Amino acid sequence: MSLKLEPNFHEPGKRYHRAFTPGDDFYESLIETHRDLSDEQSAMVNARLILLLANHIGDIAILREAMKVARERV
Amino acid sequence: MLRTYEYPKYEYSQPPEQKSGDIRRCPVVVVGAGPVGLAAAIDLAQSGVSVIVLDDDDTVSVGSRGVCYAKRTLEILDRIGVGDASVAKGVSWNVGRTFFRKEEVYNFKLLSQADHKRPGMINLQQYYLEEYEVRRARELANLDLRFLNKVTSATPRDDGVVLQVETPDGSYTLQTDWLIAADGARSAIRRMLDLEVEGKIFSDRFLITDVLMKADYPTERWFWFDPPFHPGQSVLLHRQADNVWRIDFQLGWQADPEEEKKPEKVVPRIKAMLGADREFELEWVSVYTFQCRRMADFRHGRVLFAGDAAHQVSPFGARGANSGIQDADNLCWKLKLVMDGRAPDALLDTYSEERGFAADENILNSSRSTDFMTPKSATSLNFRNAVLGLARDHAFARALVNSGRLSVPSFLTESRLNTPDVAAFAGDMEPGAPMDDAPIEEDGKVGWLLDCVGNRFMALVFVEDPASVGPAQARAMCTLADAPVPVEAVLVSPEGGTGPANLRLWRDCAGRYAGRYDTRAGTTYLVRPDQHVAARWRAFDAQAVRTALARATGNTE
Numbered sequence: 001m002s003l004k005l006e007p008n009f010h011e012p013g014k015r016y017h018r019a020f021t022p023g024d025d026f027y028e029s030l031i032e033t034h035r036d037l038s039d040e041q042s043a044m045v046n047a048r049l050i051l052l053l054a055n056h057i058g059d060i061a062i063l064r065e066a067m068k069v070a071r072e073r074v
Numbered sequence: 075m076l077r078t079y080e081y082p083k084y085e086y087s088q089p090p091e092q093k094s095g096d097i098r099r100c101p102v103v104v105v106g107a108g109p110v111g112l113a114a115a116i117d118l119a120q121s122g123v124s125v126i127v128l129d130d131d132d133t134v135s136v137g138s139r140g141v142c143y144a145k146r147t148l149e150i151l152d153r154i155g156v157g158d159a160s161v162a163k164g165v166s167w168n169v170g171r172t173f174f175r176k177e178e179v180y181n182f183k184l185l186s187q188a189d190h191k192r193p194g195m196i197n198l199q200q201y202y203l204e205e206y207e208v209r210r211a212r213e214l215a216n217l218d219l220r221f222l223n224k225v226t227s228a229t230p231r232d233d234g235v236v237l238q239v240e241t242p243d244g245s246y247t248l249q250t251d252w253l254i255a256a257d258g259a260r261s262a263i264r265r266m267l268d269l270e271v272e273g274k275i276f277s278d279r280f281l282i283t284d285v286l287m288k289a290d291y292p293t294e295r296w297f298w299f300d301p302p303f304h305p306g307q308s309v310l311l312h313r314q315a316d317n318v319w320r321i322d323f324q325l326g327w328q329a330d331p332e333e334e335k336k337p338e339k340v341v342p343r344i345k346a347m348l349g350a351d352r353e354f355e356l357e358w359v360s361v362y363t364f365q366c367r368r369m370a371d372f373r374h375g376r377v378l379f380a381g382d383a384a385h386q387v388s389p390f391g392a393r394g395a396n397s398g399i400q401d402a403d404n405l406c407w408k409l410k411l412v413m414d415g416r417a418p419d420a421l422l423d424t425y426s427e428e429r430g431f432a433a434d435e436n437i438l439n440s441s442r443s444t445d446f447m448t449p450k451s452a453t454s455l456n457f458r459n460a461v462l463g464l465a466r467d468h469a470f471a472r473a474l475v476n477s478g479r480l481s482v483p484s485f486l487t488e489s490r491l492n493t494p495d496v497a498a499f500a501g502d503m504e505p506g507a508p509m510d511d512a513p514i515e516e517d518g519k520v521g522w523l524l525d526c527v528g529n530r531f532m533a534l535v536f537v538e539d540p541a542s543v544g545p546a547q548a549r550a551m552c553t554l555a556d557a558p559v560p561v562e563a564v565l566v567s568p569e570g571g572t573g574p575a576n577l578r579l580w581r582d583c584a585g586r587y588a589g590r591y592d593t594r595a596g597t598t599y600l601v602r603p604d605q606h607v608a609a610r611w612r613a614f615d616a617q618a619v620r621t622a623l624a625r626a627t628g629n630t631e
Contacts, residue, residue, distance in 0.1 A: 007473040017485045023473045024442050034453045042453035
């Protein structure tokens with residue numbers, strides 16, 4: 001398996017009539033997670049979020065690939 | 075006056091009630107001759123209701139304002155007789171491009187399917203649409219359009235509303251059974267009834283310009299995040315009719331609206347964008363802020379709010395005028411049934427429910443677009459720019475780029491007017507869905523499904539061979555028309571041929587109907603006057619259709 005780079009957001013039990021909806025649902029939650037936090041707190045939340053998601057994914061080969069893509073052209 | 079458009083001045087004539095001093099009682103008064111009020115008035119007048127429209131002005135929209143009219147709106151405009159004029163004058167487009175700094179990062183197509191009559195979107199200055207609607211309204215003998223008639227008070231009663239109206243000749247009183255308030259974001263009727271509208275104001279300002287120029291840019295929607303010619307902000311470019319281009323510049327909350335409107339401020343911004351050599355003239359300039367908010371209930375007794383009077387959204391997504399015209403489309407058939415005593419008064423509550431659901435969806439989508447375009451914190455900006463940076467190479471990030479989710483009709487899947495499916499279906503045409511178009515052929519002439527349905531309830535019965543429909547079944551279909559709320563049954567078949575003499579027969583000539591509606595022999599759709607699906611089955615059953623019709627019209631005990 002390799003890193004998924006096609007749209008992949010979905011939620012159990014939800015049916016979507018518009019292709020943009022699941023991604024927008026996610027993005028809104030992401031921004032909402034940072035509401036009322038200072039920049040420093042937000043940076044900490046982001047770090048924790050990465051660690052949580054990384055553990056959930058588990059496959060270190062996938063994680064290395066993601067880390068590589070994230071660093072490209074920054 | 076503009077270089078490309080002369081505002082019409084509509085004639086005022088003294089209302090007869092004012093001359094005579096009589097107090098007239100009318101069935102319906104519409105306040106506001108904007109795109110929404112006129113759509114409602116025309117729709118009702120076409121169905122035989124006498125309507126008076128009151129407007130405090132005597133011309134059309136000043137400035138281009140609502141520019142984008144979506145496919146769904148065009149389908150409604152077709153039914154009120156102004157679709158062709160709008161599409162002929164407007165600029166049809168289907169592709170949007172999004173740029174981040176100097177690079178294109180994402181593009182989208184509004185309509186990816188073939189075989190729809192109308193394009194994904196047209197751009198047309200609002201004054202043209204209003205002019206076409208006024209022209210259409212004047213063809214209808216039962217539609218009384220009164221300019222320079224300003225409502226100064228509205229007193230609701232159990233059985234109607236009493237209005238005081240001021241004209242250049244003084245004031246007069248009108249009584250009406252029903253009042254449709256389509257008098258815009260600052261609705262005077264809403265204020266007179268002391269009703270609240272709740273939501274949030276976005277702290278941002280936008281400069282809107284209509285620019286007259288000859289340019290050969292493709293007819294696409296172009297949107298820039300942080301372009302070199304307007305750093306740190308966003309810019310939107312749209313082509314309209316008559317070589318008028320609409321350019322919106324995000325200014326930020328600190329901008330001084332009066333200062334920013336001055337040509338010496340506006341012209342350099344446009345030159346920075348278009349290059350110093352491009353010749354252009356300014357047609358119209360405005361600075362605006364916006365709010366996302368709605369009334370809790372669009373219905374207050376005999377008063378029905380529609381369009382901006384009931385709900386407002388940010389302009390990103392063209393969900394303002396488009397949703398208002400859909401309000402009118404949802405409201406008018408229900409109001410007509412209630413006025414005729416063929417549906418209970420409670421049917422009108424479903425107007426507020428269904429269009430409130432749509433308003434929530436519009437507010438959600440336009441708020442999300444606004445949050446993406448104008449991030450509220452350093453972290454939000456960082457995420458936004460990360461998405462834009464990844465978008466060039468990675469499809470998942472392109473799907474997150476939000477430069478406006480353009481107006482599409484709501485799937486009213488939660489509506490209590492729907493009859494839930496009892497059989498399995500593929501595709502999107504579930505109860506509550508706005509109908510997809512398809513080419514169909516009748517009597518050798520090829521036309522469009524959405525030109526043939528609407529304005530009444532219909533049952534579309536799919537059959538492999540029209541000759542296979544026996545006389546008893548044909549009779550069962552025909553008798554659906556002999557009811558207080560008639561249903562016109564039509565056969566749809568992949569093959570031509572001959573069916574029962576008294577039933578219309580449509581040939582699904584491109585096979586799109588079968589594909590989009592997932593039909594098999596017997597598949598029956600009950601569709602509403604506003605072209606939403608009410609119910610569907612795998613076999614025709616007249617009693618099931620009657621039960622679903624009762625549900626769709628609120629006639630259930």
